[in-house]
């Protein structure tokens with residue numbers, strides 16, 4: 001498939017990839033089973049409202065099996081479907097998934113082309129399913145840099161799911177945390193220039209309102225950030241927004257990240273003492 005993409009024109013390769021994955025989807029019934037919330041970590045007050053995931057390790061997962069990276073990405077998307085379903089079932093309100101960074105444009109063109117096509121079909125094929133689960137799809141990042149066929153699908157899916165309120169599934173594509181911050185500064189500078197704002201009016205709330213994550217009105221900041229595959233860095237993801245996020249790193253590669261791993265992350269979150277710089281009550285009294 002990877003090899004085929006190298007030689008195909010973009011629309012015919014799109015059609016071919018879509019057809020192959022349509023077939024696989026129909027054949028596949030191996031969705032992550034939903035389980036009843038079993039643990040103290042899943043009491044409503046313990047569940048993080050906003051979870052962010054850096055879906056890392058697809059290529060390594062494939063390489064370990066002698067397969068091309070595209071197969072890893074395919075399994076990675078299935079893992080994302082499963083985690084979205086679990087998030088909704090367990091009461092997470094926002095799931096933000098890093099699907100493609102600004103820097104990922106520097107990856108080999110066939111891999112980039114494959115990802116654009118495959119993410120488009122992932123969104124297209126799941127819209128009805130998202131709607132039936134009450135999942136609203138949002139996309140952050142540099143929309144204009146995405147191929148037009150993907151921009152169109154994103155627009156349609158955002159429109160089709162806009163009334164859903166169980167879970168906001170936010171895909172970060174062509175996303176860069178630094179660019180998000182620069183863009184916010186630029187927007188504020190324009191407002192000052194237009195005399196809509198005075199410099200002294202600018203505070204953290206106004207600044208955050210200009211960031212792309214402000215589209216999820218209630219929970220713009222991740223409570224928990226998960227990165228798979230053993231890497232211990234943010235890689236330019238949600239830099240402002242993660243100032244007080246709890247971080248969870250696991251060696252599990254993203255395609256293998258399933259219910260047990262997610263539960264482990266939520267249990268870990270449940271055990272954290274989130275102080276936000278303050279003293280907790282017991283320490284304050286001593």
Ligand SMILES: CC(C)=CCC/C(C)=C/CC/C(C)=C/COP(=O)(O)OP(=O)(O)O
Nearest residue numbers: 054055056073076077098099100101104235
């Ligand atoms: C499920 C699915 C199809 C996901 C798409 C695959 C993909 C491109 C994921 C990238 C996620 C991401 C930006 C990780 C950061 O690692 P990095 O490798 O960009 O950064 P690093 O070099 O700092 O590790």
